[in-house]
Structure formats: structure tokens, C-alpha cells
Amino acid sequence: MxxxxxxxxxxxxxxxxxxxxxxxxxxxxxxxxxMGGGGKDLDLWVMGTPCPPFSEQTNGRFRPGAVESHPLYHVTFSYAAEAFKMGYKAYVFEQVPGFDKPYSSIDKETPFSRLLGDE
Ligand SMILES: [Zn+2]
Incomplete structure (x- = not known):
């Protein structure tokens, strides 16, 4: 398409x-x-990463350690994080609402805040 x-x-x-x-x-x-200039001459990178580590529909999503131990977690925090360093002018990043929910029932930090480097 x-x-x-x-x-x-x-x-x-x-x-x-x-x-x-x-x-x-x-x-x-x-x-x-x-891609041209290794990314610096480009305007937009549209991406999505696997949702299961962050989805509230995943069994045990808010259990301490569950998000970070999911086998697909690294895709977001390695490949997407690396892509964000490439210097594109703008990014569109798709994820589930659970990406902006705390890692666990005892955490305040969210995957979204960690990806942005916020604390
Ligand atoms: Zn090519």
C-alpha cells in the first residue's frame, strides 16, 4: 500500500x-x-515499537519488573532510543496508553518518561 x-x-x-x-x-x-545525510537532512521518522511490554492487557503488566523483563522491551529502549539520537527534525512514535502508565504498582516512573529522559 x-x-x-x-x-x-x-x-x-x-x-x-x-x-x-x-x-x-x-x-x-x-x-x-x-537515508540522506544519515538522518540529519530528513524531516520525519514515523515509528512504532512492540506494544506487549507496555500494554495494560498484558497479564501481570504492573507486577514489579514485568515490563523490563519482557523479551520485547529492548526494542523500544535500544532501537527507538537510538533512532531518536539521529537528528531528524520530528518523530511520530506510536505506542499503547500503558506506555505512559507507571512501570509497576510501586513505581512512579513510566516508560514514556524514561524514554524522554524525564525523572
Ligand atoms: Zn535502499
Whole structure:
């Protein structure tokens, strides 16, 4: 749908592939693909990360340690955090409402505040 309606310079299957500069789906034989200026000349990065670590629908979501021990937690706090350092002018980041809820029943910090570096 994306390619039928828009032109793209590069299109990666996931954030890790893009951050590593690997060949994208449009240039599978290339040594690698890099967006213009490595990101500094670009305006917008639209991304989402896996919701299950943060979703209030996940069993035990507010149990101490449950969010950080979820096997998909690292995707947000490694790949998305790295993407935010690339210098794009703006980002659209999609997550579930539970992303802005405390880590657990004994915490005040939320994943959202941690990602922003707020305390
Ligand atoms: Zn490419």
C-alpha cells in the first residue's frame, strides 16, 4: 500500500535494519542503504515499537519488573532510543496508553518518561 501511493527512497522491514544501514527491501543487492545525510537532512521518522511490554492487557503488566523483563522491551529502549539520537527534525512514535502508565504498582516512573529522559 505504501509503495502504491508514495515514492520512497528506501524502505526497511524494521528499525534495526535501518539503524544498521543494511540494504533495504528496494535495494536487496546493495552493500547498504543510508537515508540522506544519515538522518540529519530528513524531516520525519514515523515509528512504532512492540506494544506487549507496555500494554495494560498484558497479564501481570504492573507486577514489579514485568515490563523490563519482557523479551520485547529492548526494542523500544535500544532501537527507538537510538533512532531518536539521529537528528531528524520530528518523530511520530506510536505506542499503547500503558506506555505512559507507571512501570509497576510501586513505581512512579513510566516508560514514556524514561524514554524522554524525564525523572
Ligand atoms: Zn535502499
Amino acid at each position: 505504501l509503495l502504491e501511493n508514495h515514492s520512497c527512497e528506501h524502505l526497511w522491514g524494521d528499525m534495526q535494519e535501518q539503524l544498521l544501514g543494511n540494504a533495504c527491501q528496494l535495494h536487496p543487492g546493495a552493500d547498504g542503504c543510508v
